[in-house]
Amino acid sequence: MSQEETVTPQDDLPRPERVPFFQRLLDNPFLLLFLGVVMPTVFYIMWGIMEIATLPVAP
Amino acid sequence: MAQFRVCPDSGFYFDKNAESLMKANAVAGAVFLLIAGLLGLGVILTRWQEVHLLPADVFYQVLTGHGINALIFWIIFFEIAILYFASSTLLRTRLAAPRWAWLGFALMIIGALMNNIAVLQGNSSVMMTSYAPMQAAPHFYLGLILFAVGALIGCMVFFGTLVIAKEDRTYEGSVPLVTFGAITAAIIAVFTIASGAIILIPTFLWSIGYVGHIDAAMYRVIWWGMGHSSQQINVAAHVSVWYLLVGVLFGARPMSEKVSRMAFLLYILFLQLACAHHVLVDPGLSAEFKVFNTSYAMYLAVLASMIHGLTVPGSMEVAQRQKGLTKGMFEWLRKAPWGNPVFSGFFLSLVIFGFLGGITGVVMGTEQINLIIHNTIYVPAHFHATVAVGTTLAFMALTYLLIPVLFRRQTFLPWMAKWQPYVFSAGMTLMILFMLGAGTLGVSRRHWDMDFTGAMLAFEYPGTAYTMMAVAGIGGVLGVLGGVMYLVVTVGSLLFGKKLDESAGLLQGFGVPLAPSSYTVEQPERLPMAPKLAVEEHGSAGFEAPGTFVLAMFLLVCFVVYYFINWDYLASVWPLS
Numbered sequence: 001m002s003q004e005e006t007v008t009p010q011d012d013l014p015r016p017e018r019v020p021f022f023q024r025l026l027d028n029p030f031l032l033l034f035l036g037v038v039m040p041t042v043f044y045i046m047w048g049i050m051e052i053a054t055l056p057v058a059p
Numbered sequence: 060m061a062q063f064r065v066c067p068d069s070g071f072y073f074d075k076n077a078e079s080l081m082k083a084n085a086v087a088g089a090v091f092l093l094i095a096g097l098l099g100l101g102v103i104l105t106r107w108q109e110v111h112l113l114p115a116d117v118f119y120q121v122l123t124g125h126g127i128n129a130l131i132f133w134i135i136f137f138e139i140a141i142l143y144f145a146s147s148t149l150l151r152t153r154l155a156a157p158r159w160a161w162l163g164f165a166l167m168i169i170g171a172l173m174n175n176i177a178v179l180q181g182n183s184s185v186m187m188t189s190y191a192p193m194q195a196a197p198h199f200y201l202g203l204i205l206f207a208v209g210a211l212i213g214c215m216v217f218f219g220t221l222v223i224a225k226e227d228r229t230y231e232g233s234v235p236l237v238t239f240g241a242i243t244a245a246i247i248a249v250f251t252i253a254s255g256a257i258i259l260i261p262t263f264l265w266s267i268g269y270v271g272h273i274d275a276a277m278y279r280v281i282w283w284g285m286g287h288s289s290q291q292i293n294v295a296a297h298v299s300v301w302y303l304l305v306g307v308l309f310g311a312r313p314m315s316e317k318v319s320r321m322a323f324l325l326y327i328l329f330l331q332l333a334c335a336h337h338v339l340v341d342p343g344l345s346a347e348f349k350v351f352n353t354s355y356a357m358y359l360a361v362l363a364s365m366i367h368g369l370t371v372p373g374s375m376e377v378a379q380r381q382k383g384l385t386k387g388m389f390e391w392l393r394k395a396p397w398g399n400p401v402f403s404g405f406f407l408s409l410v411i412f413g414f415l416g417g418i419t420g421v422v423m424g425t426e427q428i429n430l431i432i433h434n435t436i437y438v439p440a441h442f443h444a445t446v447a448v449g450t451t452l453a454f455m456a457l458t459y460l461l462i463p464v465l466f467r468r469q470t471f472l473p474w475m476a477k478w479q480p481y482v483f484s485a486g487m488t489l490m491i492l493f494m495l496g497a498g499t500l501g502v503s504r505r506h507w508d509m510d511f512t513g514a515m516l517a518f519e520y521p522g523t524a525y526t527m528m529a530v531a532g533i534g535g536v537l538g539v540l541g542g543v544m545y546l547v548v549t550v551g552s553l554l555f556g557k558k559l560d561e562s563a564g565l566l567q568g569f570g571v572p573l574a575p576s577s578y579t580v581e582q583p584e585r586l587p588m589a590p591k592l593a594v595e596e597h598g599s600a601g602f603e604a605p606g607t608f609v610l611a612m613f614l615l616v617c618f619v620v621y622y623f624i625n626w627d628y629l630a631s632v633w634p635l636s
Contacts, residue, residue, distance in 0.1 A: 039328050051343065
């Protein structure tokens with residue numbers, strides 16, 4: 001068997017470029033949607049509601 | 060089967076359904092801008108104490124209508140048009156679920172009309188904020204809820220269109236930066252609408268008697284999750300428009316796509332936390348909540364705005380210098396097309412947003428110096444700089460671009476279009492600067508009578524405050540004139556502008572498609588990935604744009620000086636030993 005015959009079709013394909021983590025993050029609009037809703041919900045809405053809800057009621 | 064047309068002048072592809080929806084939303088936005096502007100004239104001519112046009116009850120009614128039409132209806136209709144443009148046109152794909160998109164549009168129209176009728180009937184003069192326990196008519200809240208549902212459908216159609224484009228592989232690599240900015244705007248819109256639903260649905264039920272009590276403090280916190288975030292949609296949207304306009308006008312590429320995208324990511328994560336600056340003097344919320352949300356997290360969003368403020372003019376400078384405009388520091392700017400309203404509108408929007416809106420926003424977001432100006436007329440001055448000039452003028456500039464491209468008409472009265480951005484921005488800047496001054500002297504916002512006529516506790520503002528409000532009034536009238544010029548040009552273009560396509564008739568200006576022969580069923584060519592700029596390889600193009608760098612340093616110096624003047628002023632009104 002010659003050397004050429006051992007080459008598989010996959011070997012001919014260019015190796016896919018590794019996509020960096022941040023690019024994968026930025027390319028996923030639904031992950032961004034999740035982050036963009038969770039952040040203000042936790043740090044603004046939920047934190048704010050908890051502080052108002054735990055205020056002692058005036059006698 | 061999707062049908063597309065390609066604009067022979069710009070090369071933009073338009074899906075037939077998306078094109079009609081863009082036109083309908085943009086025209087609806089302009090109608091509500093007209094209402095907002097006319098009501099705004101009533102507001103400013105009443106706050107000008109020597110004129111004092113309207114009686115108290117009408118003033119609060121008109122102020123309510125002005126706020127909602129300007130800050131919600133005009134802006135969001137136009138933004139939905141931008142979302143469809145940024146997804147369908149820029150990604151060269153068909154619009155997802157056009158019937159749903161029309162349903163969303165219909166709900167927005169019904170909601171906006173219902174809300175306006177409630178205000179016109181006179182029993183809903185509760186201001187845009189409609190703070191509980193003030194109660195408006197049920198259809199005031201229902202109108203807002205229907206409008207929000209419609210806008211949410213628009214956002215879902217936008218996300219669906221992104222999915223179709225990815226599935227159909229209509230573009231290579233990542234989505235273009237302008238589309239990424241639109242994604243940011245849509246994400247903020249979803250949070251905005253969710254916050255609105257949390258507070259407006261119970262408030263509507265309260266107005267019809269199904270809920271017994273709405274807690275005033277709770278209402279304020281959650282309402283501002285909607286109220287302020289709705290203005291953050293504008294920031295993301297108009298920054299995207301800036302990137303689009305410098306690309307179209309100058310062939311400019313962002314100095315660094317990576318940096319610009321990271322700046323948009325900072326918006327997604329932190330911009331909405333700035334809602335907290337509205338509750339900085341509210342009792343019941345801890346200093347930790349206030350300081351974290353406004354003075355730590357918010358500064359990351361401010362950083363993002365400063366990045367955009369540097370990279371947008373910077374990319375324009377790089378493009379201009381590549382064309383040979385390299386003399387001195389500012390030849391690239393001096394020889395920019397100042398007579399083209401697309402450019403002048405964009406650039407004035409950028410400068411006024413940064414210098415007036417940006418700097419005052421940071422001052423307002425600082426807990427201590429916020430005390431000087433909280434609930435004074437300084438606050439509307441700030442958001443007129445960000446929204447009325449930053450966003451509105453950017454959208455006006457985009458309209459001038461779209462009249463021939465989308466509506467296929469030549470601009471009507473081009474001389475008026477040329478002057479319009481200058482008249483509008485000069486008037487608004489005058490109004491903003493003098494309202495800022497009056498606010499620093501303590502003049503209240505949302506107040507009918509500076510004289511406190513008949514009040515049990517008399518109070519007298521210094522004479523300077525009256526002068527400042529009078530000059531602000533003159534500026535406001537000039538700003539309204541600029542708004543009228545915009546509407547004359549845009550409506551005139553749809554009615555009387557020379558046709559660039561034979562079938563671009565009257566109805567086509569309002570959403571009816573062009574003649575069938577204008578469209579083809581052929582899928583547009585795939586959008587190629589832009590080659591990397593040489594400067595991107597080593598990460599920075601800072602000194603490729605020295606003029607922009609000087610402008611940015613000037614902004615920074617203005618900011619630092621103004622910031623410390625405010626601290627000094629605080630020390631003088633609040634002496635501590």
